[in-house]
Amino acid sequence: MQNNIHIMLIEDNAAYRKGIACALDNESDISLMNQFGTAEIALRTLQNASGNDMPDLILLDLNLPSMSGLDSITWIKQYSPNTKILILTQSNMEADLLCAIQRGADGYLLKSTSVEDLITGIHEVMNGGASIDPGLARVILNTLQKKLPTNTTxxxxxxxxxxxxxxxxxxxxxxxxxxQLGVSQRTVATHMEHIYKKLQVQNAPAAISKAYQLGLIDIQK
Structure with missing residues (x-):
């Protein structure tokens, strides 16, 4: 993990932005480089930025004025393809979660999450993993159950x-x-790296999706 994670925050609620800024300010390896109340201004900044001016991770709200967070994901990926996107929203709607992941979000947390879990989620995403609210993770699997292929792998x-x-x-x-498995976090990270390589995917949501569709993992409800 890099020494300093540069964050861009896109959130229209000024009070909430201030709270997030205070929380991130207490972390020695995280810095909030800029914050915006609309996706349009944030995208304009990304479009004109380069090199070290690009954020490592964007905390993105979905319910934004004018352009929504969901609509902005595609543009973020176009202007800054190496930037991670962690959704931070009030929406626990299945459609929003699935759409965000499909468009390229690297994680999805609710605003009710604790500061500790938010910080952990940021580190998880920056380490190549995914941070999905535990209450919503099952949604992905339930949806994939309807799309199991008949071919072998x-x-x-x-x-x-x-x-x-x-x-x-x-x-x-x-x-x-x-x-839970009685191993180190480094061991878990190594297993995930091997999984990504085998499945030819970039992140955990994609790995879960592909493995479940191929019948490589069997998860009980």
Whole structure:
């Protein structure tokens, strides 16, 4: 993980922006480089930025005036493809979650999440994982159940890789997976790297989606 994570915050509620700014200010390895109340101004900034002016991660609200957070994801990926996007919203609607992930969001947290979990989520996303509100993680699997393919696959996951991915699919963070399996967080991260390589995906939501569709993980409701 890099020494300093540069954050852009896109949130129309000034009071909430201030609260997030205060929370991030207490973290030695995180800096809030800029904050905006609309997606349009944020996108204009990204379009004109380059190099070190690009944020490492954007905290993005969905319910924004004029252009919505969902609509802005595609533009963010176009202007700054290496920037991670962590949704921070009040919406627990299935359609918003699935649409955000489909368009390229790297994580999805509700505004009711604790400051500690938000900071952990930022680190998870920056380490190549995904941070999805535990109450919403099951939505992805329930949706995928309706789309299981009939073809076979030659891709295989080890028993431990399947265990790790199943726990991540249930909404557990790396440190929680490590604790439950009795291994280090570095070991969990290594398993996830192997899973990404085998499945040829970039992040945890994509890995969960592909593995479930291929029948490589079996998660009970």
């Amino acid at each position: 030659t891709i295989t996951l080890s028993q431990r890789e399947s265990e790790v991915l199943a726990l991540v699919a249930d909404g557990l963070l790396k440190k929680q997976v490590a604790h």
